Amino acid sequence: MSFTHFNENGRAYMVEVTDKADTYRVAVARGEIVMKPSTIDAIRNSGIKKGDVLSVAQVAGIMGAKKTSDVIPMCHPLMLTGVNLNFEVLTDRIIIEGTVKTHGKTGVEMEAITAVSVAGLTIYDMCKAIDKDMVIGSIRLIEKTGGKSGHYIRQEEVNG
Amino acid sequence: MSFTHFNENGRAYMVEVTDKADTYRVAVARGEIVMKPSTIDAIRNSGIKKGDVLSVAQVAGIMGAKKTSDVIPMCHPLMLTGVNLNFEVLTDRIIIEGTVKTHGKTGVEMEAITAVSVAGLTIYDMCKAIDKDMVIGSIRLIEKTGGKSGHYIRQEEVNG
Amino acid sequence: MSFTHFNENGRAYMVEVTDKADTYRVAVARGEIVMKPSTIDAIRNSGIKKGDVLSVAQVAGIMGAKKTSDVIPMCHPLMLTGVNLNFEVLTDRIIIEGTVKTHGKTGVEMEAITAVSVAGLTIYDMCKAIDKDMVIGSIRLIEKTGGKSGHYIRQEEVNG
Amino acid sequence: MSFTHFNENGRAYMVEVTDKADTYRVAVARGEIVMKPSTIDAIRNSGIKKGDVLSVAQVAGIMGAKKTSDVIPMCHPLMLTGVNLNFEVLTDRIIIEGTVKTHGKTGVEMEAITAVSVAGLTIYDMCKAIDKDMVIGSIRLIEKTGGKSGHYIRQEEVNG
Amino acid sequence: MSFTHFNENGRAYMVEVTDKADTYRVAVARGEIVMKPSTIDAIRNSGIKKGDVLSVAQVAGIMGAKKTSDVIPMCHPLMLTGVNLNFEVLTDRIIIEGTVKTHGKTGVEMEAITAVSVAGLTIYDMCKAIDKDMVIGSIRLIEKTGGKSGHYIRQEEVNG
Amino acid sequence: MSFTHFNENGRAYMVEVTDKADTYRVAVARGEIVMKPSTIDAIRNSGIKKGDVLSVAQVAGIMGAKKTSDVIPMCHPLMLTGVNLNFEVLTDRIIIEGTVKTHGKTGVEMEAITAVSVAGLTIYDMCKAIDKDMVIGSIRLIEKTGGKSGHYIRQEEVNG
Numbered sequence: 001m002s003f004t005h006f007n008e009n010g011r012a013y014m015v016e017v018t019d020k021a022d023t024y025r026v027a028v029a030r031g032e033i034v035m036k037p038s039t040i041d042a043i044r045n046s047g048i049k050k051g052d053v054l055s056v057a058q059v060a061g062i063m064g065a066k067k068t069s070d071v072i073p074m075c076h077p078l079m080l081t082g083v084n085l086n087f088e089v090l091t092d093r094i095i096i097e098g099t100v101k102t103h104g105k106t107g108v109e110m111e112a113i114t115a116v117s118v119a120g121l122t123i124y125d126m127c128k129a130i131d132k133d134m135v136i137g138s139i140r141l142i143e144k145t146g147g148k149s150g151h152y153i154r155q156e157e158v159n160g
Numbered sequence: 161m162s163f164t165h166f167n168e169n170g171r172a173y174m175v176e177v178t179d180k181a182d183t184y185r186v187a188v189a190r191g192e193i194v195m196k197p198s199t200i201d202a203i204r205n206s207g208i209k210k211g212d213v214l215s216v217a218q219v220a221g222i223m224g225a226k227k228t229s230d231v232i233p234m235c236h237p238l239m240l241t242g243v244n245l246n247f248e249v250l251t252d253r254i255i256i257e258g259t260v261k262t263h264g265k266t267g268v269e270m271e272a273i274t275a276v277s278v279a280g281l282t283i284y285d286m287c288k289a290i291d292k293d294m295v296i297g298s299i300r301l302i303e304k305t306g307g308k309s310g311h312y313i314r315q316e317e318v319n320g
Numbered sequence: 321m322s323f324t325h326f327n328e329n330g331r332a333y334m335v336e337v338t339d340k341a342d343t344y345r346v347a348v349a350r351g352e353i354v355m356k357p358s359t360i361d362a363i364r365n366s367g368i369k370k371g372d373v374l375s376v377a378q379v380a381g382i383m384g385a386k387k388t389s390d391v392i393p394m395c396h397p398l399m400l401t402g403v404n405l406n407f408e409v410l411t412d413r414i415i416i417e418g419t420v421k422t423h424g425k426t427g428v429e430m431e432a433i434t435a436v437s438v439a440g441l442t443i444y445d446m447c448k449a450i451d452k453d454m455v456i457g458s459i460r461l462i463e464k465t466g467g468k469s470g471h472y473i474r475q476e477e478v479n480g
Numbered sequence: 481m482s483f484t485h486f487n488e489n490g491r492a493y494m495v496e497v498t499d500k501a502d503t504y505r506v507a508v509a510r511g512e513i514v515m516k517p518s519t520i521d522a523i524r525n526s527g528i529k530k531g532d533v534l535s536v537a538q539v540a541g542i543m544g545a546k547k548t549s550d551v552i553p554m555c556h557p558l559m560l561t562g563v564n565l566n567f568e569v570l571t572d573r574i575i576i577e578g579t580v581k582t583h584g585k586t587g588v589e590m591e592a593i594t595a596v597s598v599a600g601l602t603i604y605d606m607c608k609a610i611d612k613d614m615v616i617g618s619i620r621l622i623e624k625t626g627g628k629s630g631h632y633i634r635q636e637e638v639n640g
Numbered sequence: 641m642s643f644t645h646f647n648e649n650g651r652a653y654m655v656e657v658t659d660k661a662d663t664y665r666v667a668v669a670r671g672e673i674v675m676k677p678s679t680i681d682a683i684r685n686s687g688i689k690k691g692d693v694l695s696v697a698q699v700a701g702i703m704g705a706k707k708t709s710d711v712i713p714m715c716h717p718l719m720l721t722g723v724n725l726n727f728e729v730l731t732d733r734i735i736i737e738g739t740v741k742t743h744g745k746t747g748v749e750m751e752a753i754t755a756v757s758v759a760g761l762t763i764y765d766m767c768k769a770i771d772k773d774m775v776i777g778s779i780r781l782i783e784k785t786g787g788k789s790g791h792y793i794r795q796e797e798v799n800g
Numbered sequence: 801m802s803f804t805h806f807n808e809n810g811r812a813y814m815v816e817v818t819d820k821a822d823t824y825r826v827a828v829a830r831g832e833i834v835m836k837p838s839t840i841d842a843i844r845n846s847g848i849k850k851g852d853v854l855s856v857a858q859v860a861g862i863m864g865a866k867k868t869s870d871v872i873p874m875c876h877p878l879m880l881t882g883v884n885l886n887f888e889v890l891t892d893r894i895i896i897e898g899t900v901k902t903h904g905k906t907g908v909e910m911e912a913i914t915a916v917s918v919a920g921l922t923i924y925d926m927c928k929a930i931d932k933d934m935v936i937g938s939i940r941l942i943e944k945t946g947g948k949s950g951h952y953i954r955q956e957e958v959n960g
Binding site: 394 | 486492522526533535536539540543552553554555590593594598605607609610613614615616618619620624635
């Protein structure tokens with residue numbers, strides 16, 4: 001088992017994918033931000049108004065997906081053909097799920113987990129004046145299709 | 161308890177800090193990426209070579225701190241005067257700690273947790289070919305000084 | 321009357337402001353996007369739901385203000401200390417007003433009119449599937465305070 | 481008539497175009513910046529020198545077209561294959577026309593009107609020291625070809 | 641012999657490549673940074689430690705290649721499918737070689753020489769506290785394949 | 801003699817300058833692009849027309865100076881207060897000189913040499929269709945004032 005991201009001199013490089021076929025690719029990632037129930041209540045109330053916390057996080061996460069290859073050094077630039085984000089608001093946390101699609105030579109896992117991360121960071125930013133103890137976590141790949149490595153489904157999802 | 165990030169029409173805006181004093185500000189954030197012990201071994205081995213995984217994550221995290229106001233919608237642009245990142249490699253995870261400093265009108269919490277997040281995402285990217293089950297988590301503010309809201313130290317750190 | 325943006329060789333340059341004093345500066349700009357009344361109705365209806373057109377435009381406009389010196393070649397980078405956007409929805413158009421503040425060496429007119437422009441472009445993008453005839457216009461500076469050139473109020477606002 | 485930019489939860493998302501065919505696409509947009517005749521004269525004079533106002537606006541507009549998907553939240557990234565800008569200098573205004581081409585899955589209307597907008601903003605920036613009353617306006621799509629929605633020609637252009 | 645980068649009005653534009661075929665394209669560029677032998681020694685010593693000067697330059701150069709169309713006004717955006725950088729450390733200079741690949745409508749010369757330039761600038765930045773006399777130079781295209789203009793090999797390479 | 805850009809673990813970091821005084825700082829850099837005399841002639845001829853090669857390089861170099869901290873990993877963000885670029889066209893090369901000013905905590909050497917580099921890359925891009933043998937070189941710091949390290953003047957300039 002060895003890394004693919006290093007060249008013949010042991011230095012990092014952008015892996016060559018020139019010869020890979022263009023295929024349809026989808027990745028789903030999930031994460032969460034844990035907070036005080038009173039902060040959850042404040043977010044729910046903001047949602048009644050026009051400019052709610054989650055709308056801002058939604059926009060930030062989608063724009064974040066498009067910035068992935070600018071932020072992650074060895075990521076290939078990709079023409080994203082679809083980005084979606086959904087939030088599930090529980091009593092002490094918000095579950096963030098991001099789905100990214102493309103038709104290209106490499107997968108979109110990084111785009112999906114970057115979208116989820118940026119959405120989490122934005123919720124943190126919008127709420128930090130009332131709750132500094134929030135924790136962003138459980139950011140992980142859930143499912144991935146397309147490309148030579150085949151279909152990946154996270155085990156917890158199969159069992160759970 | 162109410163949000164500061166909404167204007168008189170209930171829409172999100174960049175909070176006005178024009179009249180706040182410029183003070184020295186420091187923020188420390190921490191997070192982790194959990195992975196298979198064999199992936200940890202591969203990272204340790206890469207560190208012997210010239211271009212190790214953590215060097216790339218180091219550079220990405222520092223550049224990520226500088227991109228914070230470009231990525232997080234309501235963040236103020238800030239002239240960062242210092243960014244540092246440290247990694248602690250354990251048997252099944254890497255602890256990432258980021259410290260950001262400035263002399264300005266708003267705090268640098270978001271810059272610190274963004275640096276930690278981007279470093280975590282970069283480790284994920286560099287290792288995903290050999291381990292798709294990694295989880296990025298526990299991203300949180302540890303300490304914050306400067307500004308009117310005073311000194312914040314996360315409780316776990318005081319007790320733990 | 322001569323341009324300030326040209327150097328001794330007649331080429332464009334970023335005007336030197338090194339010796340100018342840091343003062344509080346505010347700029348207000350306004351613009352509008354004219355559209356079919358039925359498109360206005362669709363936007364009003366989207367506002368009832370969580371992710372309305374104007375929320376996305378709000379976020380885009382605020383982020384756009386922060387990108388001004390990256391997009392406009394001779395603009396100085398500035399540490400914005402406040403950005404606000406408001407929309408007034410009329411029967412056949414939406415009035416967009418942007419206010420930007422800083423404490424610095426140059427004014428924030430360009431940031432305010434860029435915020436208004438980007439918000440207008442975003443509304444266009446969100447609505448173009450149902451109305452291709454929209455027109456973005458009347459983008460202008462309304463008021464400007466701070467700096468040596470003094471207080472500017474657009475005449476129409478004084479009279480109107 | 482309903483918006484395409486909202487997902488099943490009523491939140492904004494990047495519309496999925498993964499299955500759309502790659503076709504040749506062209507969009508033409510037009511706009512104008514109205515100013516005092518004396519400002520027009522100053523611009524004409526600057527054009528005699530090496531670094532004229534419109535050269536800077538030309539470069540800014542072309543670079544602006546490439547930033548469209550970074551600035552407009554729900555825009556798809558696209559590989560632009562041609563961007564052109566032309567200016568017509570009249571006695572009290574400058575007409576700006578932008579043409580953008582690509583071979584891809586979505587249209588380039590937003591790129592064309594963003595190019596025109598950024599060129600207008602740049603002219604404003606270069607001239608604002610001598611004329612603060614300028615107005616940027618009439619930014620609109622003139623023509624669009626390629627894609628399933630077919631050929632669009634603005635009515636005024638057909639009649640006028 | 642005439643420039644391709646000017647439109648019918650003599651203004652710069654992004655050359656239209658819409659109708660060009662997608663082909664595999666490779667470009668190799670080379671450059672160097674000349675410095676005091678004692679600075680070379682300091683760099684060699686830094687290489688023994690975890691975060692050496694050349695690792696940072698490696699990451700910067702690869703990220704720089706991806707920024708090419710954002711930095712160079714008339715460059716087409718391209719989906720890079722491979723970026724590699726190698727350094728050869730001599731007694732008084734470091735030779736930097738960059739290779740960029742894509743499958744697209746235009747060549748990647750600019751991406752290769754931009755990668756080399758950014759790597760050189762980064763080495764300069766990391767070393768400038770101990771050596772302000774460094775010189776970055778000899779940045780040039782070495783080889784280029786793909787596209788209608790055929791195979792280019794720099795003469796010095798053929799003879800030397 | 802040791803590097804300042806490494807932290808206590810031997811990893812690269814953004815040097816802390818929080819406690820440094822804000823002072824006026826100027827840096828001048830110079831570089832050149834060598835080309836065939838016939839390419840020089842073509843550039844001179846383009847200068848007669850409205851959108852000449854050097855106007856585009858001028859704009860690109862100034863915008864490049866503003867991107868320095870985004871492109872060079874360990875560079876501090878700085879509020880540039882003046883950027884100027886001048887070209888001297890000789891028979892077989894163009895000399896590029898860049899001057900950058902700020903009032904801040906760190907110097908602007910990197911901004912000046914980045915401006916010169918980006919201008920050189922842009923000239924290369926505009927001329928590469930007619931001359932692939934151009935070489936960008938001699939990029940170096942000429943003078944630097946402000947800050948604790950005092951006044952630097954390159955020796956060749958003193959002697960030459």
